Amino acid sequence: MHTIGRPPVAAVPWRAQTGRVVLIALLLAVAVGCTSAPAKTKPKVTACGTTKTAANVPIHVEVTSGHISCATALTIERKYAQAIRAGLAPGNGGGGPVKVNGWTCQGYATPVVLHTGKASKCVKDGTEILAILPTTA
Numbered sequence: 164m165h166t167i168g169r170p171p172v173a174a175v176p177w178r179a180q181t182g183r184v185v186l187i188a189l190l191l192a193v194a195v196g197c198t199s200a201p202a203k204t205k206p207k208v209t210a211c212g213t214t215k216t217a218a219n220v221p222i223h224v225e226v227t228s229g230h231i232s233c234a235t236a237l238t239i240e241r242k243y244a245q246a247i248r249a250g251l252a253p254g255n256g257g258g259g260p261v262k263v264n265g266w267t268c269q270g271y272a273t274p275v276v277l278h279t280g281k282a283s284k285c286v287k288d289g290t291e292i293l294a295i296l297p298t299t300a
Contacts, residue, residue: 211236213297217247222282222294229290236292239285243268266292 209226211233216222224240226233242263246252247270253259260269268285276282276296285292 209233209236214240214294215244216282216294217244220282221297223297225293225295227284227291227293229288231290231292239263239266239268239292240283240294243283243285 211224211226213221213223214237222240224233224236226236243261243266246261246263246268252261252270260267262268263285266285266287268283270276270283271279271281280296280298282294282296284294
């Protein structure tokens with residue numbers, strides 16, 4: 164079939180046809196790239212220093228989500244340790260959640276602690292404080 168003003172497809176050199184195919188492929192790639200979901204960014208972690216658990220084990224304290232001062236994070240972790248020592252945590256061995264100044268704190272199960280080093284976390288309104296065992300060299 165021949166359209167007025169354009170040569171038949173067979174008459175168009177193969178390089179011109181290849182160029183059209185490449186152009187169409189590039190336009191499709193750009194269109195797909197513009198509609199894809201944005202890459203998720205890794206949340207900023209704030210290292211706040213060290214304190215000790217109720218069993219007197221050193222831990223690193225980090226704020227892993229949300230925004231609070233390191234002084235507050237360390238205070239909450241210390242008060243959580245005091246509550247555990249005072250027997251205020253429900254459950255055998257004090258593993259149940261404890262309320263500390265409006266924060267909910269809870270220790271991780273032993274297999275999680277051994278695998279990840281995460282000892283406990285405290286959460287409030289989307290902010291999370293994480294207590295992590297120091298790595299051994």
